[in-house]
Amino acid sequence: MSLPERALPFDDDKLHEECGCFGVWGHADAAAVTALGLHALQHRGQEAAGIVSLDGGRFLSHRAIGLVDDDFSKRSVIEALPGQAAVGHVRYSTTGASELRNVQPLFADYAFGGLAIAHNGNLTNAMALKKRLVNDGSLFQSTSDTEVLVHLIARSHRQDVVERMTDALFQIEGAWSLVALSADALIGVRDPLGIRPLVLGKLGSAWVLASETVALDIMGAELVRDIDPGEIVIIDDQGPRSLHPFREQPQRFCVFEYVYFARPDSVLEKRGVYEVRKRIGEELAKESPVEADLVVPVPDSGVPSALGFAQASGIPFELGIIRNHYVGRTFIEPTDHIRHLGVKLKHNANRSLIEGKRVVLVDDSIVRGTTSTKIVEMMRAAGASEVHMRIASPPTTHSCFYGVDTPERGKLLAARYDVAEMAKLIGVDSLAFLSIDGLYRAAGEPGRDRTTPQFCDACFTGDYPTPLRDAVNRGEGEALHATPATQPVAEPVA
DSSP: OOOOGGGSTTGGGSOBOOEEEEEEESOTTHHHHHHHHHHHTGGGOOSEEEEEEEETTEEEEEEEESOHHHHTTSHHHHHTSOSSEEEEEEEOOSSSOSSGGGOSSEEEEETTEEEEEEEEEEETTHHHHHHHHHHTTOOOSOSOTHHHHHHHHHHOOOSSHHHHHHHHHTTOOEEEEEEEEESSOEEEEEOTTOOSOOEEEEETTEEEEESSTHHHHTTTOEEEEEOOTTOEEEEETTEEEEEOOBOOOOOOEETHIIIIISOTTOEETTEEHHHHHHHHHHHHHHHSOOOOSEEEEOTTTTHHHHHHHHHHHTOOBOOOEEEOTTOSTTSOOOOHHHHHHGGGGTEEEOHHHHTTOEEEEEESOOSSSHHHHHHHHHHHHTTOSEEEEEESSOOOOSOOOSSOBOOOGGGOHHHHOOHHHHHHHHTOSEEEEOOHHHHHHHTTOSSOOSSSOSEEOHHHHOOBSSOOHHHHHTTOGGGOOBOTTOOOTTOBOO
């Protein structure tokens, strides 16, 4: 495989998307439809992709390292995956190495038949469960936390596949959206806090499950609704039916989906992502105004927020940074000198606009700070008279343990420095972040309810909504805390 994008210094300073799941039941071209859905979800994972189809009781699988288009655009691959039902997955590794054995969907043959599982999220007690399972004789074939579910299902003494899955889910902690395929049904599950997204759609007489609505749009499917937190939806030839086996809890949907992860043309939890990002920019302009000549987005994720900032402030919006979309996985293996250039591989200042101007840069977040420093240097080199930076989220002070590839806390710039210190390190004339209440207002809430937060915002607040058993066992507990009153998220209904 060619050098992955995240090996470049610029991309290494971003929080990387988790994974994307897709499933379809009752379509004559199920594998082709699934490949289309995965194309639309490619932003959620660029390391690997896989599809498992069901054809007359036979499960057929194809998994590959690389982008969806690298392999699944080939007619021979799709023709080898016949059937009217399929599940698919795009992966960015947050647990487990980037190897073929970790590529999902994972498949296992059980006493009740075959089952393929695709997972978006992260199990925060996977290592503890794996240790117990290995001691009891389980043999693991991958290093993915998803395989823990495979073994828990195998060891369940319940009767059918849904009961076995439910039994397994009662034992796990963390965040998960699952799309699974058995011989009899397509199954979708969301964790009881609804941290990760999952939607239900309809394509003619077929039913579709997907991580985001853009996967429905690409094939002209109709959005039916979001899968509820804690809901298990079972889809067969009679259509969908639902179970709600877990105790109901206040939802904690990941607020960073609105800041960065989701595609801007998605609708999640009845909120248009693009509209939320524009309102984020408006809130940012109200909270942290600045006198300037241009508002310049850091491409591409900063664009909607920069538009909102420009409209609210009255400062003209301009594309002062031009992105090269043809650099990434297919770029020639760079020499040390080329690698050192880092940001210029993908971004270049639009000098004719920047020279002599006071510039406001709008970006979605600051992680390590290396990218921000290089972007500011680029603006200075292009002749900007002043460079101000506005960040469309609060300071990222804590690591994510729910399926997002985040640096350890000691490498997060905002965990080590205050805003004034960060401004000096980055080299800007001023720096400001969106407040946590401003982020909530942009998402349609009056503000953050400190007693019962409406979102998972742990990367900004350190308020983790579930236990972090594995992290504590690794000795990271001093830097972490979960809400003291939080119960295990998979507590069954009494």
